[in-house]
Amino acid sequence: xxxxxxxxxxxxxxxxxxxxxxxxxxxxxxxxxxxxxxxxxxxxxxxxxxxxxxxxxxxxxxxxxxxxxxxxxxxxxxxxxxxxxxxxxxxxxxxxxxxxxxxxxxxxxxxxxxxxxxxxxxxxxxxxxxxxxxxxxxxxxxxxxxxxxxxxxxxxxxxxxxxxxxx
Amino acid sequence: xxxxxxxxxxxxxxxxxxxxxxxxxxxxxxxxxxxxxxxxxxxxxxxxxxxxxxxxxxxxxxxxxxxxxxxxxxxxxxxxxxxxxxxxxxxxxxxxxxxxxxxxxxxxxxxxxxxxxxxxxxxxxxxxxxxxxxxxxxxxxxxxxxxxxxxxxxxxxxxxxxxxxxxxxxxxxxxxxxxxxxxxxxxxxxxxxxxxxxxxxxxxxxxxxxxxxxxxxxxxxxxxxxxxxxxxxxxxxxxxxxxxxxxxxxxxxxxxxxxxxxxxxxxxxxxxxxxxxxxxxxxxxxxxxxxxxxxxxxxxxxxxxxxxxxxxxxxxxxxxxxxxxxxxxxxxxxxxxxxxxxxxxxxxxxxxxxxxxxxxxxxxx
Numbered sequence: 001x002x003x004x005x006x007x008x009x010x011x012x013x014x015x016x017x018x019x020x021x022x023x024x025x026x027x028x029x030x031x032x033x034x035x036x037x038x039x040x041x042x043x044x045x046x047x048x049x050x051x052x053x054x055x056x057x058x059x060x061x062x063x064x065x066x067x068x069x070x071x072x073x074x075x076x077x078x079x080x081x082x083x084x085x086x087x088x089x090x091x092x093x094x095x096x097x098x099x100x101x102x103x104x105x106x107x108x109x110x111x112x113x114x115x116x117x118x119x120x121x122x123x124x125x126x127x128x129x130x131x132x133x134x135x136x137x138x139x140x141x142x143x144x145x146x147x148x149x150x151x152x153x154x155x156x157x158x159x160x161x162x163x164x165x166x167x
Numbered sequence: 168x169x170x171x172x173x174x175x176x177x178x179x180x181x182x183x184x185x186x187x188x189x190x191x192x193x194x195x196x197x198x199x200x201x202x203x204x205x206x207x208x209x210x211x212x213x214x215x216x217x218x219x220x221x222x223x224x225x226x227x228x229x230x231x232x233x234x235x236x237x238x239x240x241x242x243x244x245x246x247x248x249x250x251x252x253x254x255x256x257x258x259x260x261x262x263x264x265x266x267x268x269x270x271x272x273x274x275x276x277x278x279x280x281x282x283x284x285x286x287x288x289x290x291x292x293x294x295x296x297x298x299x300x301x302x303x304x305x306x307x308x309x310x311x312x313x314x315x316x317x318x319x320x321x322x323x324x325x326x327x328x329x330x331x332x333x334x335x336x337x338x339x340x341x342x343x344x345x346x347x348x349x350x351x352x353x354x355x356x357x358x359x360x361x362x363x364x365x366x367x368x369x370x371x372x373x374x375x376x377x378x379x380x381x382x383x384x385x386x387x388x389x390x391x392x393x394x395x396x397x398x399x400x401x402x403x404x405x406x407x408x409x410x411x412x413x414x415x416x417x418x419x420x421x422x423x424x425x426x427x428x429x430x431x432x433x434x435x436x437x438x439x440x441x442x443x444x445x446x447x448x449x450x451x452x453x454x455x456x457x458x459x460x461x462x463x464x465x466x467x468x469x470x471x472x473x474x475x476x477x478x479x480x481x482x483x484x485x486x487x488x489x490x491x492x493x494x495x496x497x498x499x500x501x502x503x504x505x506x507x508x509x510x511x512x513x514x515x516x517x518x519x520x521x522x523x524x525x526x527x528x529x530x531x532x
Contacts, residue, residue, distance in 0.1 A: 032449065055393040060355055062389070068365045075366060079374045080336045086374070105376065112288045113322065 014066040022057040194408025204349045212253040214265050220305045224280025225298050230268045236399045237271025238531035240339050241306055241315040244276040245299065247322035247521040248433060249383055251425050252278050254510050255320060257418050261511040263520055270524040273310065283370055287376040287431035292455030293435065303337055313337035316527060321345050321479060328487065329452065331466065332459045340530045342469045342523060345479045345506055349486040351445040356390050361442040368438040377428035382428045419507065448490060467495035467530050471519060473509040474502045497526065
């Protein structure tokens with residue numbers, strides 16, 4: 001029971017420390033102008049000093065475990081919300097006999113798997129062909145000749161250009 | 168004690184600043200009403216170009232020039248999968264692309280397009296061993312050059328590095344622009360935020376599919392909260408009456424807010440293998456069935472960084488020069504500039520890009 005309170009206390013203390021640091025650094029930075037500066041320059045110097053101090057404090061805070069834990073909580077909550085909303089919308093779509101995002105994802109994934117299997121098979125075939133071409137065109141030493149190099153597929157992936165030339 | 172002349176000086180100074188401020192305020196009012204219209208009509212990419220190759224969502228742009236190319240080796244820009252590529256060709260006088268076109272290079276740019284849910288299963292293998300390879304094959308057919316020069320920007324730089332390591336004979340020169348390579352450096356906030364104890368990338372991708380554009384946008388803004396949420400609006404208000412500032416500001420903001428989702432599996436691989444395990448620097452990064460070994464990079468390398476880059480601090484990029492086997496390695500660093508300034512900043516246009524063009528010209532014969 002006391003653990004969450006302690007944690008909340010630590011977080012609050014870290015945040016309070018950052019605010020106090022901010023304030024003291026900003027005050028220090030704000031009064032570093034030279035007495036000879038013109039009034040608008042003084043104001044600009046004060047402002048620049050304050051912003052620099054604020055940036056440094058925030059940068060320090062954003063590296064602290066307290067901030068990182070808060071970030072984690074935000075992300076976890078966003079993920080949980082997304083899952084719940086997907087589930088509700090998915091169920092509603094199922095009831096209406098309409099495809100949900102999940103259904104579409106599954107179809108795309110199935111196509112991807114199919115594509116991967118085909119490409120892997122093509123890779124294997126290309127390697128076999130390359131090896132056979134190499135054997136046929138190799139001189140006595142067994143190396144492929146320069147005038148008839150093995151296809152680029154030997155580099156590890158079947159060439160699979162599906163794009164189109166536009167002009 | 169204040170003399171009458173001191174008093175007169177102070178009064179005239181106050182009067183002058185009051186007049187300046189009133190004039191500026193009137194200028195702000197005048198420009199305020201045109202903001203929406205200006206934002207709507209921002210040109211996304213200014214150099215004349217044509218699409219020469221398409222594959223799925225990818226488009227390969229060829230930049231047109233009045234003169235024939237001076238060098239036989241074409242140059243291909245490989246852009247990141249985050250944001251849109253027109254930052255490299257944002258405005259006249261602030262275009263990285265135009266620098267190279269004017270220097271006589273036959274210049275191309277890979278625009279990955281905007282991924283949809285259907286692309287959530289695309290992996291780095293598809294992009295690196297698939298699309299980039301196909302683009303280079305196409306260029307070989309079109310130009311006859313079997314080894315183009317490649318310029319990779321940010322994440323596109325990481326992908327170009329992986330491609331060059333996997334296909335060492337296919338790249339003549341490699342230029343990297345703020346490309347993250349070492350993900351274990353403590354100075355980059357993103358490296359800390361993505362640590363496995365704080366960020367479960369599997370759960371995230373399983374729930375969201377593609378990494379949402381808004382999530383990326385917020386993350387990038389959070390890297391500099393004071394700069395992005397306080398200083399920038401104030402700066403905008405103060406300079407809103409200056410036409411040149413307003414044009415630059417609107418063009419840059421349009422690009423900054425034009426974020427796109429990243430394909431889920433690519434995001435998963437990037438976070439898990441790079442941000443969390445830092446496999447690239449250890450020569451253990453898997454791409455498809457192959458492992459990226461940076462020691463296989465032999466071509467000339469130009470590594471360009473910006474001193475004040477919060478997204479990709481120089482320490483994240485410069486390490487590459489010690490990991491490759493290239494004998495011809497060089498770095499260019501832009502002092503006092505950030506990630507975007509490297510592409511569109513005034514000083515980058517004057518210092519970095521002419522130097523990069525000269526470096527490439529020497530190696531493109």
